Amino acid sequence: MNTLSQILVLAISAIFIQNLVLSRFLGLCPYLGVSTKMDSAFGMGMAVIFVMTMSSAFCSLIYKYLLVPYNLTYLSTLAFILTIAALVQFVEMFILKNAPSLYKALGVYLPLITTNCAVLGVAIINITPLPDGSTYNFLFATLNGFFSGVGFTFVLLVMAAIRERLALVDLPKSMHGFAHGMILAGTMALAFSGFVGLKI
Numbered sequence: 001m002n003t004l005s006q007i008l009v010l011a012i013s014a015i016f017i018q019n020l021v022l023s024r025f026l027g028l029c030p031y032l033g034v035s036t037k038m039d040s041a042f043g044m045g046m047a048v049i050f051v052m053t054m055s056s057a058f059c060s061l062i063y064k065y066l067l068v069p070y071n072l073t074y075l076s077t078l079a080f081i082l083t084i085a086a087l088v089q090f091v092e093m094f095i096l097k098n099a100p101s102l103y104k105a106l107g108v109y110l111p112l113i114t115t116n117c118a119v120l121g122v123a124i125i126n127i128t129p130l131p132d133g134s135t136y137n138f139l140f141a142t143l144n145g146f147f148s149g150v151g152f153t154f155v156l157l158v159m160a161a162i163r164e165r166l167a168l169v170d171l172p173k174s175m176h177g178f179a180h181g182m183i184l185a186g187t188m189a190l191a192f193s194g195f196v197g198l199k200i
Contacts, residue, residue: 006140007140007143010140010143010144010147011143011147011150012198013147014144014147014148014150014151015147015148015150015151015154016151016192016195016198017195017196017198019151019152019155019192019195020118020121020122020148020151020152021118021151021152021155021156022155022185022188022189022192022193023189023192023193023196024121025189026116026117026118026121027048027116027117027118027119027121027152028185029109029112029116030044030048030109030112030113030116030156031152031155031156031159031185032178032181032182032185033109034106034109034156034160035156035159035160035163035181036160036163036164036167037105037160037164038157038160038161038164039102039105040102040105040106040160041156041157041159041160042153042157042160043095043099043102043105043106044106044109044110044156045149045152045153045154045156045157046153047091047095047106047110047113048113048116048118048119048149048152048153049146049149049150049152049153050087050091050149051084051087051088051091051113051119051149052118052119052122052145052146052148052149052152053142053145053146053149054087054145055080055083055084055087055119055122055123055145056122056123056126056141056142056144056145056146056148057138057141057142057145058083058087059079059080059083059084059123059126059127059141060123060126060127060136060137060138060141060142061138062079062080062083063076063079063126063127064138066079067079076124076127077120077124080120080123080124081114081115081120083123084113084114084119084120084123085114088110088111088113088114091110091113092110092111095110118148118152122144122145122148122149123145125144126140126141126144126145155188155192158188159181159184159185159188162184163180163181163184166180166184
């Protein structure tokens with residue numbers, strides 16, 4: 001299988017088959033919290049794509065060239081969290097300066113990207129041995145972070161679009177807010193489980 005085919009397989013797998021939110025159930029806090037409006041969902045998605053891509057790249061380099069050679073792999077989680085925290089600080093300062101309204105809309109969920117288990121999960125997936133015993137190289141680790149971020153953003157936008165439509169519908173009081181969010185999340189997870197049997 002050539003490199004382009006491997007990248008295509010990685011993209012389809014990260015976005016649809018092994019979607020972080022609907023298949024691995026990582027990153028549910030911003031998924032449910034920021035998916036009420038399309039604009040805030042889009043802003044959060046772009047921030048997550050950037051942080052996920054950059055953290056995958058940096059964490060891959062840190063693991064390969066710092067932790068493994070000095071036999072410090074037991075510090076990988078700590079090193080990854082510190083790397084992610086530094087990137088989130090950069091994104092937070094950038095959004096605050098260039099899009100204050102988006103910064104206000106995202107609220108507490110923007111700094112929570114630091115502790116978003118989806119971002120840390122991708123960094124750990126990148127160093128986890130594959131079935132053949134190898135791990136992702138720098139290129140594939142970075143691309144896995146990018147495609148996982150795209151998958152996260154995709155389901156976030158779909159959820160936001162559905163919730164915006166449901167806001168216009170006359171629902172029983174018991175179905176407002178978090179309740180219909182959980183039902184939608186479960187329904188979307190069931191729909192995406194159909195991709196699991198996809199042979200690529």
